[in-house]
Amino acid sequence: MSAIPLSIETRQLCRRFGDFEAVRGLNLQVPQGSFFGFLGPNGAGKSTTIKMLTGLLQPSSGEVYLLGHNIWQAPIEVKRQIGVVPEKLHLFERLTGGEYLEFVGAMYGLSEDLIQARSEELLELMELSQRNDRLIADYSHGMRKKLALAAALIHNPRLLFLDEPFEGVDAVSGRILRELLQDLIARQVTIFLTSHILDIVEKLCDHLAIIHQGQLITAGPLQEMLDRLTGETPAGTASLEEAFIQIVGGQKNTRQLSWMQ
Amino acid sequence: MDAIKRQQFRALFQLKWRLLMRFWSQRDELYRWSMLISVGFSALLAIALGVMGGMLLATLPLSPALSPGLGNSMELELLQYLWTVLFLGLGSIWMISPLLFIIKNENLSLDISRLTCYPIAYSTLHAFHTLLAVFEPWSLFFYPLMIGLTVGTVWSSGLIALGPTLILLGLWIALHIAWSRLLQDLVTLLFSSRYLREGLTLAVILGVILLTFIPALISERGNFESLQGLKAPTLELLLYQWPVWLKLQPILSALVHGSPAGWFVQGLSGLQQQDLRLWLTGCLQLLLWTVLAQLIGVALLRRLFLEPPAAVNLPRRQHTARLTRYRLQWPHLLRTLVLKELRTFFRSILGKLSFFLTPLLIMILRLVGLGSSPIATSHSLLLGMTVYIFMTSLFLYINFFGPDQDGFKLYLLAGLPERSLLLAKNLALTLFASGQFAIVLVLYVLLYRTLDLATLWFGICSFLSLLLGVLSMGNLLSLRFPAGMDLNQTQYRQSNGTPILLGLQVMTLLALLTSSPLWLARWHQEPLWLLSAGLTGLMALAWWLLLPFCEQLLRSQRWAILDAVSRKD
Numbered sequence: 160m161s162a163i164p165l166s167i168e169t170r171q172l173c174r175r176f177g178d179f180e181a182v183r184g185l186n187l188q189v190p191q192g193s194f195f196g197f198l199g200p201n202g203a204g205k206s207t208t209i210k211m212l213t214g215l216l217q218p219s220s221g222e223v224y225l226l227g228h229n230i231w232q233a234p235i236e237v238k239r240q241i242g243v244v245p246e247k248l249h250l251f252e253r254l255t256g257g258e259y260l261e262f263v264g265a266m267y268g269l270s271e272d273l274i275q276a277r278s279e280e281l282l283e284l285m286e287l288s289q290r291n292d293r294l295i296a297d298y299s300h301g302m303r304k305k306l307a308l309a310a311a312l313i314h315n316p317r318l319l320f321l322d323e324p325f326e327g328v329d330a331v332s333g334r335i336l337r338e339l340l341q342d343l344i345a346r347q348v349t350i351f352l353t354s355h356i357l358d359i360v361e362k363l364c365d366h367l368a369i370i371h372q373g374q375l376i377t378a379g380p381l382q383e384m385l386d387r388l389t390g391e392t393p394a395g396t397a398s399l400e401e402a403f404i405q406i407v408g409g410q411k412n413t414r415q416l417s418w419m420q
Numbered sequence: 421m422d423a424i425k426r427q428q429f430r431a432l433f434q435l436k437w438r439l440l441m442r443f444w445s446q447r448d449e450l451y452r453w454s455m456l457i458s459v460g461f462s463a464l465l466a467i468a469l470g471v472m473g474g475m476l477l478a479t480l481p482l483s484p485a486l487s488p489g490l491g492n493s494m495e496l497e498l499l500q501y502l503w504t505v506l507f508l509g510l511g512s513i514w515m516i517s518p519l520l521f522i523i524k525n526e527n528l529s530l531d532i533s534r535l536t537c538y539p540i541a542y543s544t545l546h547a548f549h550t551l552l553a554v555f556e557p558w559s560l561f562f563y564p565l566m567i568g569l570t571v572g573t574v575w576s577s578g579l580i581a582l583g584p585t586l587i588l589l590g591l592w593i594a595l596h597i598a599w600s601r602l603l604q605d606l607v608t609l610l611f612s613s614r615y616l617r618e619g620l621t622l623a624v625i626l627g628v629i630l631l632t633f634i635p636a637l638i639s640e641r642g643n644f645e646s647l648q649g650l651k652a653p654t655l656e657l658l659l660y661q662w663p664v665w666l667k668l669q670p671i672l673s674a675l676v677h678g679s680p681a682g683w684f685v686q687g688l689s690g691l692q693q694q695d696l697r698l699w700l701t702g703c704l705q706l707l708l709w710t711v712l713a714q715l716i717g718v719a720l721l722r723r724l725f726l727e728p729p730a731a732v733n734l735p736r737r738q739h740t741a742r743l744t745r746y747r748l749q750w751p752h753l754l755r756t757l758v759l760k761e762l763r764t765f766f767r768s769i770l771g772k773l774s775f776f777l778t779p780l781l782i783m784i785l786r787l788v789g790l791g792s793s794p795i796a797t798s799h800s801l802l803l804g805m806t807v808y809i810f811m812t813s814l815f816l817y818i819n820f821f822g823p824d825q826d827g828f829k830l831y832l833l834a835g836l837p838e839r840s841l842l843l844a845k846n847l848a849l850t851l852f853a854s855g856q857f858a859i860v861l862v863l864y865v866l867l868y869r870t871l872d873l874a875t876l877w878f879g880i881c882s883f884l885s886l887l888l889g890v891l892s893m894g895n896l897l898s899l900r901f902p903a904g905m906d907l908n909q910t911q912y913r914q915s916n917g918t919p920i921l922l923g924l925q926v927m928t929l930l931a932l933l934t935s936s937p938l939w940l941a942r943w944h945q946e947p948l949w950l951l952s953a954g955l956t957g958l959m960a961l962a963w964w965l966l967l968p969f970c971e972q973l974l975r976s977q978r979w980a981i982l983d984a985v986s987r988k989d
């Protein structure tokens with residue numbers, strides 16, 4: 160075992176829905192301060208795993224340790240130290256962005272002044288501060304994502320779970336988000352991220368895990384994984400996309416629709 | 421309570437308040453007025469009835485000292501039984517009535533399952549959840565009665581009783597709010613887990629069918645003729661020798677000593693007799709059961725949040741095959757739309773719940789013994805059950821575009837004819853309700869009486885009249901007050917309360933209208949079958965005449981509907 164303490168550790172984590180096994184025997188180890196990319200095709204079980212890690216869904220079996228605590232035994236202490244951007248953003252549509260951050264801040268027990276200062280700063284950074292009176296119901300998709308991320312950061316968490324944070328976010332905001340996340344990593348925050356945009360993952364993450372049909376296929380430092388693949392590919396250069404498609408067994412031959420010849 | 425908890429509580433209430441205010445300020449004039457009128461009407465009715473009933477009750481003395489004329493203990497016992505049964509009935513209605521509003525009138529509520537990602541204890545969430553129930557409309561209806569009781573009690577025992585009365589009433593209210601929440605969560609949980617639901621429903625049905633034979637047995641054995649053989653100087657002594665009474669008395673006295681209503685009555689009688697110990701016992705018992713409900717509730721809430729309903733209920737293959745084989749020869753578009761509606765209903769939790777709620781409630785009512793009295797005629801009994809069908813699934817009729825949510829876009833994109841859309845919605849609801857009606861008929865025969873041809877005819881006619889009336893009203897309300905609705909969201913989700921209240925009020929009128937052939941027939945000596953058939957014809961005509969108008973409305977409102985139903989929250 161490495162000397163670096165683990166931020167996330169799961170042991171034989173399983174989740175069944177009826178007789179369907181969405182996640183099977185997952186053993187994950189996420190070192191502290193790492194930027195961890197969690198990849199897999201649609202329906203692989205990524206969001207289900209994140210929900211179990213953050214205490215929003217009860218595992219069928221297995222254990223989850225976050226920052227050294229078992230989340231199912233000490234949910235409140237753990238939840239105070241983590242931030243989550245879930246797949247389905249649970250925003251309150253009839254609040255304004257500022258009001259929403261105020262509410263979330265209060266949930267984490269921050270003082271009013273602190274909430275005020277931080278939410279102004281966050282809204283400014285996410286470029287949501289113009290037209291303060293706009294309700295979340297009238298936000299665009301990307302604006303919602305940004306607001307959810309702002310809410311996940313307001314209590315200064317040590318561990319951040321992001322389920323597809325870049326989906327629907329424009330290029331400018333995407334750049335801001337990336338810089339923000341890198342900044343957080345520099346301050347020893349651990350980030351656990353799922354995304355389908357492999358370019359971003361390749362640029363940002365230092366550790367990777369790939370899950371397919373509920374099972375962990377491979378996990379480890381990004382560079383190691385790429386090196387291993389470079390050895391295997393004839394051209395000698397492997398992109399993450401190539402590697403990913405190879406690992407999850409995607410078909411290369413492009414199919415066509417029968418009535419569109 | 422530590423500081424963070426207090427802060428969380430404050431933020432929760434503030435959130436609630438903001439959402440409520442926004443909801444109100446975003447409605448149009450028509451909505452606000454109809455809301456004011458329907459709420460005002462209900463409130464006035466509740467206050468008048470409540471205060472009257474409460475004062476009447478409170479002046480029935482429970483203490484021998486206050487009624488020197490009646491001073492014997494037997495009399496007192498009888499009064500206690502009477503009160504207990506009354507409060508038991510009231511309490512049951514209080515606890516069961518939220519189930520009627522199972523979609524709940526959610527402009528007042530918020531989806532608290534969203535709060536689980538924050539570091540907030542389940543007990544805090546549950547406390548908040550329960551406190552909100554204090555303001556739920558069904559509870560509001562019972563407060564005037566409590567005010568009446570207070571006034572009555574203070575009137576008969578002096579101002580000194582005010583404090584203790586309020587404490588007792590507070591506990592009584594708390595108990596019912598806690599248990600009604602618990603019941604709601606329980607039902608939701610049962611209907612979201614398939615295995616649990618199926619197993620339990622089966623057990624309940626079997627149990628209820630067995631149990632419902634008990635009242636029949638009692639009434640078989642102890643008919644009134646047995647009274648004639650007895651000799652006793654007074655009515656009470658006579659009563660106490662009546663064989664049925666001998667069987668009933670242990671049950672009643674168990675109720676007085678073992679049910680919340682009984683403790684409440686004990687507390688009240690302690691007040692009237694100035695017996696502190698009796699009052700205290702009553703209070704403590706009520707408190708105990710409230711705390712118990714809270715404890716169970718927290719555990720239940722936790723389960724509800726962490727065990728999402730299985731989203732994918734895989735349809736059985738043979739089932740679909742069978743459906744396609746007996747395919748009816750409707751126009752293809754209509755058939756597709758109707759099938760889609762029915763699938764939506766039967767694959768969603770709320771759809772299934774509202775389908776089976778009527779049979780379930782009928783069985784429960786039979787169990788309690790309601791409707792078994794010989795006073796109710798077969799006709800009115802059947803009519804009552806039919807009204808129930810529409811009461812429990814009213815929310816499907818008055819907001820039928822709600823469950824489509826974003827899917828409504830498809831109708832606009834595909835350029836569906838308005839008439840097909842309306843017809844399909846109406847047809848699907850007709851099939852849905854017909855299924856319920858068939859079950860009701862079966863239950864009627866199984867649990868109540870034999871069904872003769874005349875009653876069956878009347879039943880079918882009144883079902884159709886009600887259906888047509890509800891469909892007409894539903895068309896208007898759905899078009900005018902659309903709101904997004906998720907039939908799979910088991911918890912605390914936005915929907916609209918005002919149309920429901922409005923719908924319930926119109927529903928009452930419709931029920932009166934449908935029963936009109938009954939009294940017309942008695943009054944004018946016209947044949948009942950003709951009258952009820954005539955009414956059905958009239959309702960059909962009304963529905964048909966209204967249809968073009970609804971089409972028009974749909975055409976002019978479609979963008980507003982799209983906006984309303986596809987908006988989340």
Ligand SMILES: Nc1ncnc2c1ncn2[C@@H]1O[C@H](COP(=O)(O)OP(=O)(O)OP(=O)(O)O)[C@@H](O)[C@H]1O
Nearest residue numbers: 176181200201202203204205206207728730731732
């Ligand atoms: N509540 C549920 N009931 C039944 N099955 C579910 C439920 N939630 C998820 N599943 C199933 O579990 C599997 C994994 O879903 P999950 O949402 O974790 O996938 P994902 O990896 O996040 O996919 P995506 O990349 O599309 O977001 C899917 O097959 C899904 O159908």
Ligand SMILES: [Mg+2]
Nearest residue numbers: 205206207246
């Ligand atoms: Mg996902």
